[in-house]
């Protein structure tokens with residue numbers, strides 16, 4: 001039965017145990033015919049991508065574990081002219097080190113950067129799904145077993161349907177049909193702090209709205225004068241801040257293709273209220 005990996009990004013705490021476990025399992029260990037030893041440096045068959053968004057003090061970090069997707073329509077398999085790749089019944093795409101001639105065509109073809117070249121051995125290498133363990137009675141690949149928060153999961157595709165529904169895969173447009181499913185990847189954020197420059201104090205309870213493509217989101221500044229719009233779709237937003245006794249403050253076309261900290265935002269009082 002086909003197996004899949006799952007990654008719940010909201011559970012990942014960035015401990016790097018998955019990366020370390022993969023190294024522990026594969027560096028200096030020859031699991032031929034599944035894989036030759038992984039070099040100590042330069043290869044990460046599972047790699048933690050750290051995403052840092054915003055600017056100090058409004059920063060959010062999340063981590064995304066990435067590994068070979070064991071694609072249903074794998075570009076690497078199609079690219080290899082030497083029959084070095086094969087797909088197992090459990091769905092793992094394996095690169096036979098005995099057949100690889102080091103031409104690196106598969107490496108160029110994989111849109112996920114999952115394949116590494118081992119110069120010393122003149123072969124390409126990648127995640128094996130720890131097939132050598134599963135074939136010997138183990139239930140989980142090492143990276144999944146090592147994850148302390150259950151951010152990583154593994155199992156029968158048919159039994160993980162609840163996770164898969166509503167999940168996403170990396171670069172679906174490639175047509176490779178990846179088999180590593182992700183949930184809870186945070187969207188973009190727009191944040192800021194609203195304050196009164198005359199009284200030199202924050203403004204609590206200011207109403208903030210962000211609009212993009214006909215959708216409007218609402219926030220109210222907290223006791224620190226802060227607002228955070230989170231999980232936004234990437235795009236440009238018009239942000240309007242409204243507070244009693246102050247002029248409106250507007251930011252047009254805020255570019256939230258990356259996370260945005262609008263910083264400390266002073267609100268002006270109307271001319272008559274300031275006595276000018």
Ligand code: SF4
Nearest residue numbers: 068069071075076110
């Ligand atoms: S992620 Fe890359 S190496 Fe892995 S199966 Fe897909 S195309 Fe092949």
Ligand code: SF4
Nearest residue numbers: 022046127130141143
């Ligand atoms: S499944 Fe095994 S080989 Fe693949 S990334 Fe995890 S530990 Fe490494």
Ligand code: SF4
Nearest residue numbers: 012013015016018147
């Ligand atoms: S082991 Fe789990 S929690 Fe730790 S970095 Fe990897 S995926 Fe995240």
